Amino acid sequence: MSSNAYQVLEQRFARMGALNEAAGMLHWDMAAVMPEGGHGARAEQLAILNVLAHEMLTAPETGDLLEMAGAQGLDGWQQANLREMRRLHVHATALSGPQVEAMTRANAACEKAWRAARLAGDFKAVQPRLQVVLDLTREAAAAKAEKLGLSPYEALMDQYEPGALVAEITPVFDAYAAFLPEFLGRVVEHQNRRGAPVAPTGPFSVASQKALGERLMGVIGFDFHHGRLDTSLHPFCGGTPDDVRITTRYDEASFADALMGVIHETGHALYERGLPEAWRRQPVGQARGMALHESQSLIIEMQAARSHQFCRFLSPLLNETYPGNEAAFDPDNLFRLYTRVEPGFIRVNADEVTYPAHVILRYRLEQALISGDLTLGDLPGAWNEGMKQLLGLTVANDRDGCLQDIHWFDGAFGYFPCYSLGAMTAAQFFATAVVASPEIPAAIGAGDFKPLLGWLRTHVHGLGSSLTTAEIVTRATGKPLDAGVFRGHLEARYLAAA
Template structure:
């Protein structure tokens, strides 16, 4: 009789699944950063086949049997990491096994079709054109949510959320967001009053090659390991690849040097998390990052907490002046700090500053729950969007292009994703505060371009944990308390009202 344990069989199967997922990661990066247009159909075939094989390998009946046997007979003898690994396996399996493959495929096709229509509908400001395809996506997403909710014993929205934010709960998020929503308008008013007139930015043009050289230098300063990663260009910046081969992308605007640099530092935060994941568990679920909010916390900690600080800009300003400035003005620390901390209510989420960003997310969180439950119809979505933007940010939405058509998420079937952005911002503030409390030299270190102490703390308290604990456990262990909106609010006041950091 074969004596291989059920858990060992699971490890072998999940290693294969990990390799398949990693291959998809590289092919997705290539699609965005390298692939010529003509390759689209072949690539779609490659990705669909890899995803379908992964789904099959994960949902074969033997996997459920192995999970049952390992949990029943073997879990007690496993170490902490292996037990956490087994839990992560069960989570992945639950999400895949809850749905039959016809539903998965129908949803996938509906999302692809809707996304294509959405691209034109957004360009032409024509919400009516995409309403039908979006209704189909929403119906199928609701079916997925309801099916999973019955299997998991939770609400439909929480069942969707769980795919992005393991153990997340809409009730907990709503409580934190409601708290934020109360205080944000006051912080925004105070920030607008405190920031003074708009600074005069440096004069371009800024050649892309020189922006890239500066970006590479600052990535290295921040600790990015180019032996295990690359920087390339793509239309929409992102962080992809695999932990020992992290691919980040950006785009360069030759008339504005500030955007790409901070975008790269944002993606560098994601990349440092990946590069710092536990090497001993590369192929296994427990070796991977926690959910999306923790991933976003790492990029926002790097960008918002560390790199937009006056401390870091003290270090970066002369380097930026040297590599991009050509002797022009606007490269002093104070001008850069004022540019990088400018607050202005606007229509577009991805262009929003740190103070107004949560309002964009809170609006989407409220609307997507109402859409899912049926309390809001698609016909009423554009109006609800306008009302929400007026109430939360005091801005008037002139059209749907810059309103409910601006983000790809819903049109691509991603409901339950938006809250992770603001959960990430709050987590970032709380982790950075704890890091500075533990290592008070961190602001001075950043002012000297030394990221070592900050990165060392993050490696120990976040990156090296992989998924061996939950996001909530990680945060509580690292900061002494669960997620607390107060820390984020205090950060906003210190930076944007006191203009102290």
């Protein structure tokens, strides 16, 4: 009976999985090709798909089946699948229908107000709306925390990176915050000694950038039989594991952002494509979480592509594509261009070294907001104080401060840590992979990503959600997440003699 119940659950979740995949494709379409006038109909379609999937998940029969289903007679993957079904069910049923509706409405209203407030640099203009969002989020966090046996803030993180724990993250982030100021000073000094790298001169046509991007996607291992590259305002990786759609945007004055953006999204795409094929559309067949996902984009972008080896591979390709920039495309110059460190106010523009400072600031502040230790009235001041302390910068306008990111204003608390957990995890994976397969760096220099991809397929992609992120990291690297590996990577990359 209990294994019968499990079979019925698999069928139900396959339906939800197909609905989610359909919604994913429609999201891609909306961002990449939909004409402007299609928004109304698209919103209806997506709302219906989401409601239907939600209704299936929260239906009383689903709850009954989850009660009945026991681990007996199930193999390891099936047990993990059942565990993931339960986790999704808890998240979906922890909140009442009216609660979800109120949050949806509050988030939309706040996000809209935020767009105007950010332009005006006027935090007070959006504060009342944000207060509603925060109040509802705290309520939701408390409800989920009780059901999940986590703290309220952890319950929020669990939506994005299941199993993320404050007790594990805080020491890692604190160690980095302690390490950064002196290290940053040394990096900037080291950079200044060498002078500024030579920038290439354009224009760089969209067509040439796209062709180059697709060529590099092929080099890295993107499967064009199962995916595409398109253009959208905000680059992303969408679609499904069998049909991965990545996007970028182009600037004809500079190709580096699109190039590195495509490489970054290709890392996400490889993860999706490598998920266990036997578990398509089942919870256990999905990517583990956003921190692990980010580790897969960053291991390709930051660890592999912004390396000396890859710059040597890239140099002749760039000379071929954009003749007349030989000095800029010298491999060492390319490396210096792609590893430039410069503290700034804006997270999305930050380099590899200062990026975690932006995340740590938000991580600390959102914990305080959720716990009630920090009120919204004190948020701008606390933000600016944190920026001063972490990066030595004085914020003059909230536009460059607490108004810069959409996340909180759209109700997404607990997401930020994923970015830096991903960066640190990527460093740890890469270091381990290179020990296991010492040919990896030279292969990257020859445009051969197969050794690295092989390691990732085995130790990350193919595992889906069968293990927790902590288990995946520990099994793959022999130890839990250790920020020391990331720091070591930074020291080797940013302080090495030229």
